[in-house]
Amino acid sequence: MTARMPKIARPRRRLTLAVALLLPTLLAACSGSSGSSPGATGTRTLTVLFSNNYVFNSDQLANQWWNGIARQWARLYPHVKLDLLGTGGTDIDLMNKAAILFRSPSTTPDVIQLPTTYVGEFSSSNYLLPLNKFVSGPNPPSFWTGMPKGVQAMSTIGGQVYAVNAGNNDSGILYNKIMLRKAGIPLPWHPTNWQDILKVAAAVKKANPGVYPLWLAAGVAAGPTNVLQGIGNLIDGSVTPVMFDTKTNKWVVDSPGLRAALQFYRSMFKEGLGSPTSQLFRTDAVGQPPLLMKQGKLAIAIGSNWYPTVWVDPKSAAPWAAAKDDVGVAPVPTQNGQAPGGASTIGGWAFAIARSSPNAAMAWNFIKLAEQPQNQLNTALWSGFVPPDLSVGQEAPFVNYAPPFQAAFNDYSKYGVPLPNNGNFTVYARALNTVTGDFAQNPNMSVSQALTIMANLITQQLGAGSVETLK
Amino acid sequence: MTAAQEIGAGGRARWRRADADKVKISTIGWLLPAAALLIGLFLVPVGYAVYLGFTNIELLGPLAQDYSFTGLANVSRMAHDPVFWSSVKLTLIFVVGSGIVAQTVLGLALALLGQRAHVMVRASVGSIVVLAWVLPEICVAFIWYSFSQAGGMLGELIGRTSSDFLSTAPLLIVCLANAWRGTAFSMLVLSAGLRNVPQEADEAAQLEGASYWTRLFRVTLPIIRPTLMINMLLITLGTISDFTLVFAMTQGGPGNETAILPVYMYIEAFQFNALGYGTTIALALMIIGAILSIVYIRQLRPELRRGR
Numbered sequence: 029m030t031a032r033m034p035k036i037a038r039p040r041r042r043l044t045l046a047v048a049l050l051l052p053t054l055l056a057a058c059s060g061s062s063g064s065s066p067g068a069t070g071t072r073t074l075t076v077l078f079s080n081n082y083v084f085n086s087d088q089l090a091n092q093w094w095n096g097i098a099r100q101w102a103r104l105y106p107h108v109k110l111d112l113l114g115t116g117g118t119d120i121d122l123m124n125k126a127a128i129l130f131r132s133p134s135t136t137p138d139v140i141q142l143p144t145t146y147v148g149e150f151s152s153s154n155y156l157l158p159l160n161k162f163v164s165g166p167n168p169p170s171f172w173t174g175m176p177k178g179v180q181a182m183s184t185i186g187g188q189v190y191a192v193n194a195g196n197n198d199s200g201i202l203y204n205k206i207m208l209r210k211a212g213i214p215l216p217w218h219p220t221n222w223q224d225i226l227k228v229a230a231a232v233k234k235a236n237p238g239v240y241p242l243w244l245a246a247g248v249a250a251g252p253t254n255v256l257q258g259i260g261n262l263i264d265g266s267v268t269p270v271m272f273d274t275k276t277n278k279w280v281v282d283s284p285g286l287r288a289a290l291q292f293y294r295s296m297f298k299e300g301l302g303s304p305t306s307q308l309f310r311t312d313a314v315g316q317p318p319l320l321m322k323q324g325k326l327a328i329a330i331g332s333n334w335y336p337t338v339w340v341d342p343k344s345a346a347p348w349a350a351a352k353d354d355v356g357v358a359p360v361p362t363q364n365g366q367a368p369g370g371a372s373t374i375g376g377w378a379f380a381i382a383r384s385s386p387n388a389a390m391a392w393n394f395i396k397l398a399e400q401p402q403n404q405l406n407t408a409l410w411s412g413f414v415p416p417d418l419s420v421g422q423e424a425p426f427v428n429y430a431p432p433f434q435a436a437f438n439d440y441s442k443y444g445v446p447l448p449n450n451g452n453f454t455v456y457a458r459a460l461n462t463v464t465g466d467f468a469q470n471p472n473m474s475v476s477q478a479l480t481i482m483a484n485l486i487t488q489q490l491g492a493g494s495v496e497t498l499k
Numbered sequence: 500m501t502a503a504q505e506i507g508a509g510g511r512a513r514w515r516r517a518d519a520d521k522v523k524i525s526t527i528g529w530l531l532p533a534a535a536l537l538i539g540l541f542l543v544p545v546g547y548a549v550y551l552g553f554t555n556i557e558l559l560g561p562l563a564q565d566y567s568f569t570g571l572a573n574v575s576r577m578a579h580d581p582v583f584w585s586s587v588k589l590t591l592i593f594v595v596g597s598g599i600v601a602q603t604v605l606g607l608a609l610a611l612l613g614q615r616a617h618v619m620v621r622a623s624v625g626s627i628v629v630l631a632w633v634l635p636e637i638c639v640a641f642i643w644y645s646f647s648q649a650g651g652m653l654g655e656l657i658g659r660t661s662s663d664f665l666s667t668a669p670l671l672i673v674c675l676a677n678a679w680r681g682t683a684f685s686m687l688v689l690s691a692g693l694r695n696v697p698q699e700a701d702e703a704a705q706l707e708g709a710s711y712w713t714r715l716f717r718v719t720l721p722i723i724r725p726t727l728m729i730n731m732l733l734i735t736l737g738t739i740s741d742f743t744l745v746f747a748m749t750q751g752g753p754g755n756e757t758a759i760l761p762v763y764m765y766i767e768a769f770q771f772n773a774l775g776y777g778t779t780i781a782l783a784l785m786i787i788g789a790i791l792s793i794v795y796i797r798q799l800r801p802e803l804r805r806g807r
Binding site for chain 1: 559561564665666747749750752769770
């Protein structure tokens with residue numbers, strides 16, 4: 029009996045050993061670690077969640093900018109480790125990841141880079157720290173005071189500043205001069221109303237068979253960005269330029285302007301002037317217009333200010349040195365040419381601090397570093413942004429970059445209207461994108477049918493009292 | 500103790516396990532780690548998901564943190580949601596068309612042809628077909644995305660280069676992609692099943708003058724029926740929860756034309772932020788899967804009894 033005992037006891041000893049080894053591992057795995065909590069060595073950590081391949085024109089430029097920030101940080105704050113959480117995919121992927129990380133304080137980053145269209149959603153979730161104490165007071169930072177009120181307002185909700193803008197996109201019309209000349213259009217082309225655009229697109233189609241005449245974003249693939257770089261420009265240039273009525277807190281699902289904007293889509297697709305669904309519905313549709321224009325497949329694009337920065341960058345996906353001569357630029361006209369004569373949505377990216385961050389002061393130091401003039405300028409040049417600080421936007425390296433486009437888009441930013449920063453904007457954007465995509469597939473659908481689809485989608489998510497009709 | 504002694508006064512049998520002598524209290528301790536893992540990693544998350552399905556939780560928004568139990572509100576919304584019902588219809592078409600019918604028929608055809616083919620041909624065809632199966636799903640999605648969109652090889656093959664099949668016939672294309680990928684699995688399972696068909700049975704039918712098709716439908720298929728049913732059950736469960744392939748190819752679009760239930764669930768939870776409602780759709784998906792499993796298992800019951 030005694031001789032057998034060791035045989036029985038051995039597995040138990042092994043089990044005890046295994047438990048002893050596994051338990052601390054499991055406990056460590058379960059405990060997680062807070063954003064800027066002190067580490068084992070006493071070094072604090074500041075975590076920053078950002079997009080590593082969507083904001084900048086190439087991954088290489090993204091690495092260059094973030095590595096530069098990391099070096100500057102290490103010099104300024106050697107005792108605080110900067111943990112850069114780069115995330116791949118689109119802006120939607122980044123926001124979904126962030127939304128999940130923010131559900132627990134143990135996984136919440138200290139600082140988040142986010143599109144301005146999402147600031148409303150994150151702040152209404154009570155995830156963001158109001159930054160008023162940092163940006164107001166007797167000595168507000170110069171990058172903040174240098175921003176136009178409209179840019180500040182993009183991340184200000186109910187008087188609370190939830191994020192600091194790092195760069196913006198506005199819109200305009202880019203067109204292939206050779207194709208328009210072939211169609212007999214006098215250059216420079218300066219459309220004065222929406223009908224002009226359709227008329228010229230039809231002429232271009234006739235003179236340049238096989239070319240996509242006009243790019244105007246449609247469909248749900250790109251999320252809210254498709255509103256920013258697509259139908260938002262039409263709504264903002266319409267006779268009723270309202271998506272969200274701040275007086276009634278309701279979403280506009282029927283108005284003369286919205287009807288006209290949707291009618292534009294209907295006409296465009298019915299006459300075969302729009303780009304094909306194979307391009308519009310791609311998951312990477314946002315990046316296609318500069319590439320298609322370079323390839324000579326697209327004549328006119330209602331697009332964004334970042335396209336030319338792709339063409340001038342030899343490391344980008346579509347370098348095109350001849351673009352400065354072959355491509356013309358004009359503002360998006362208003363519906364009937366009414367004042368102010370041009371229209372542009374405006375939206376960008378910003379930095380915010382998590383409400384649960386244990387070290388908000390250090391997180392603010394990071395934002396100050398990211399917003400330093402040279403860093404802001406590099407962001408603008410390498411991402412195709414208009415810098416939020418007007419003084420940075422007037423610097424020669426920026427104004428002289430990608431001529432003549434940069435100066436033109438700087439000028440169009442005077443028409444800029446920010447997208448609604450309400451927490452439910454993504455729902456409204458999804459409804460708008462759904463019906464523009466429906467027109468691309470079925471241009472015989474009536475505008476009234478499209479409005480009904482839109483209203484149903486929104487009321488299903490937000491309730492019947494969330495929508496209104498503007499006369 | 501006799502069986503009669505085990506019957507209580509009220510006629511209720513006092514249950515006693517046949518292996519009762521082997522069950523010791525101490526063995527419960529040995530089961531605890533496995534039980535804890537099952538409870539912690541399976542039952543608790545599933546239970547939590549069931550709970551979330553009856554709340555108004557949002558991914559982002561005012562109800563992201565301050566959500567509450569809303570009873571059957573999500574179920575009621577689902578019952579009145581036309582997109583949900585359209586999604587159920589699309590899911591059934593996807594599962595039946597690309598899964599149960601296409602994969603089983605193609606898999607069976609390949610398995611039957613493989614039986615008669617030269618060993619080299621069988622090995623070569625089998626390797627090519629299995630290659631489609633072992634490819635990661637995301638790769639299959641991108642292969643079919645490139646193959647079927649405008650300018651893709653599908654248009655080239657049929658002489659219509661400008662055709663954009665992924666936009667004009669999106670459900671058909673994702674069904675074809677799924678069938679292309681999953682056929683190998685059926686082929687492997689059914690090949691194994693066919694190897695177990697006794698040759699004497701086939702030869703006996705042949706001596707009776709039965710044609711090939713008669714032997715196939717009257718002899719071979721009835722014999723491999725349990726294998727067929729298990730194969731269809733696995734295909735159904737695999738296809739009904741398929742997300743990657745469809746989402747990577749179409750994101751549920753254009754419109755909602757390919758928004759099968761897993762994709763629609765994702766759209767509601769992650770694009771409309773309706774995490775609670777998205778979870779309710781997930782529960783509905785789970786129930787549909789469970790019902791289909793029960794149907795298959797009931798169909799299999801005679802065979803299981805016979806095999807006992």
